[in-house]
Amino acid sequence: MSKEVRIRYAHYLTIVLELAISAVTGFMAGAIILWSLGYNPWYIYGIMISMGISNPDYLLSKATPLLLTGLAFSVPMLAGVFNIGGEGQLYIGAITSLVIAYYTGNAVLALLGGFLAGAALGGAIGALKAFRDVNEVVSAIMLNWILYFSILYLIVDKLYNPLMPQQSVPVPPSAQIGIIPFPGGGIHGIFFIAVVAALVTHYLIYYTDLGYVLRVSGLSPKSASYAGFNPKKSIVYSMIIGGGLAGLGGALLIQGYVHSIDTTMSTLYGLGFLGIGVGLLGWNNPLGIILSSVFFAMLIIGGEMVELTAGAPPELADTIIGIIVIALALPYAYKILINYVRRWRERI
């Protein structure tokens, strides 16, 4: 075995070990809490995992928006930008796709519209940071809420379904995305598109000059300037890509799964924020995020089932999910935060 290969193996082994130790720690900590509250940890975990994966179609549909908001967090993070606006970018993608789908009935146009709307919003946040020194966390959170209430207004006042006034107009069947048939089964179309998006993102980040420039800018803005790259452009580009991916997530969710938005926004709310956890759990690597989004979806579905079957309060499942995710993401999140703080101090 060559030295080169040995080092690479050692690297992967470290990752696997870190993950294994984190997983054991997380599940143990969760078990202690369950046990101290009078539940049988094995029983609860059993339900969570077995029920979580019992319906693969549901699992992958649930994972789709998480996969994309996870990417929406991670791509800017690689360029040193903290995109907490995946939430708003998902909203704008969802509503744009819904409107286009409703009026044109064209699935591709609706997806494209969702992507572009998210990209425009992300790009705006990036431009504010790059050229006006507005902290991206502040502007993104404000925009999240502006969009939340604007969309709520649209659904309640303009786009409501006359037959079912508690929800918006539906996506017409022609613009819906269904199952892609494969020999020996089939795969839900939206998950397939999400995986393709992740693969394209991976290629972009690790095999093109744009991705290389983004990564250099994220790791060391001073080195980026020294090499003749423009770190401000990197900020904007990373946010355009990230925002676009979150927007695409919103469009896929609308066209492939819920087909309309309800007036409580419960179909959309929180998916962008969960993306932060998904991205960190996937170590900001697009391939890792494919796995982490499915894992996350499994825990969420399993958590719902725990509520139903064991009669545990919903907060319990959320607590357990939180502990497991934090434990798994902690080693990597720690590195990322240190780097972000260092970068902030350098203030390009």
Next chain:
Amino acid sequence: MQPAIMMKNIKKVYPDGVIALRGVSLEVMPGEIHGLLGENGAGKTTLMRILYGEIKPSSGEIWVFGRKVSFRGPWDAIKAGIGMVYQKFALVQSFTVMDNIMLSVSSINRKATYSDVANSAKRLMKKTGLEVPLDAVVEDLPVGIQQRVEILKTLLRNAKVLILDEPTSVLTPVEAEELFKTLKSLREMGIVVIFITHKLKEVMEVTDRITVLRKGRVVGTVKTSETTPAELAKMMVGREVFLKIERPPAIAGNTVLKVKDVWVKDDRGLDAVRGVTLEVREGEILGIAGVQGNGQTELAEAVAGLRPVAKGKIYVGDIDVTDKPTSFRYRIGLAYVPDSRSVGLVMDMNITENVILTNLLSVLSRYRKIRWGYAREVAHRVVKGFDVITPSLSAPIKYLSGGNQQKVMVGREIVREPKAFVVAEPTHGLDVGATEFIRKTLASLKTKGKAIMLISTDLDEILQLSDRIAVMYEGKVMAVGPASEFTLERLGLLMGGVSGE
């Protein structure tokens, strides 16, 4: 008379084995302004930080006003009447002057009230002439006034000994004159001032006695009235005979790099480079000597396009690149090796990724895909050609030694085959072997017809390698000419701001 400060045989060895002080003794008498003079790394600041209780000496004794002391931290030093003002001020920028003073006073006297402190501040301002607006917010004040706030703060904590670390490095000449006046009036009040500097003119102007340090040792203490700048310069730079490496004769050709009446501002907006005109020709090394912080870094960054030029022109070959971006300058044949490895390298990336940092265009396919196979080939060439010791091309560069990192930084520029090099502090912090390798590489580049601008604070390096030398002081070129015209003593004088005849 009993000395105000007596430091006896102070030694300091850092945990990583670096010896900063090799037995330094210093006596400062009451009522004097004492200059502490030396080159970068001579140990001036380390010695003063020991006196201020900030770092502990490895051995040695300290006596303050006849009492033997052993400080556990700056708070002990402050109680003993010692105050220090750093180059970087310890002020809360968004607070008012008064808030800052209050903050500092309340740390030693919790019962102090706002009005008491304001009154004593006003009294002290009248007595010393250190006028500052108490209600102004610190960040709105010019640097010179902020420095006064720092001094005032220190005096209000009853400092009897005031240490100033390179106080004029942040000041304009007019502000510096003001500071000197203040220091003289403080002397009248009986306050002892220790003035750290490398500027000969200033020590001659303001001090009563001067102690010169060199490489962690005291060269001597002299009365200012009985010495000359020339003598001081000799004390500062004079050293054992250094090894002369073979210097191939220069066969200088066309001018490749030209800097014409260039003015550049530093991060604070002050003029760091003030009207520099220089030329570097094919097949020669132009050495730029000078003490750190006299505009060399800003000049190098301006040439590379990393810092805007306020006035003047920069040419690479015949092309005016003054307003062109960095990437354009690299494309037409300029290479820049920065003085900081954390700028030139991305520490969390591996060797291949670092090698393509400035070679990105050459490893891209037509569709802007990075050809990683070819990139590894280039990286392999750098590693083989420059003897970089590494387990693998995939090893993060932060795990390499400083010398090997430097080789990667220089090597990846050489494989690009540029026409002109700007190289800043190429051997800073390297061991003897790596230093020799880098210097030989630079000399061989010269024989291959490259134009090299070598910026270094290391005089040995300048004298070993340069065909021509320019000395920078306070943003200006003090002198420029063939290396043979410069003796160590003359260099020392010029670096200290004295244009010796």
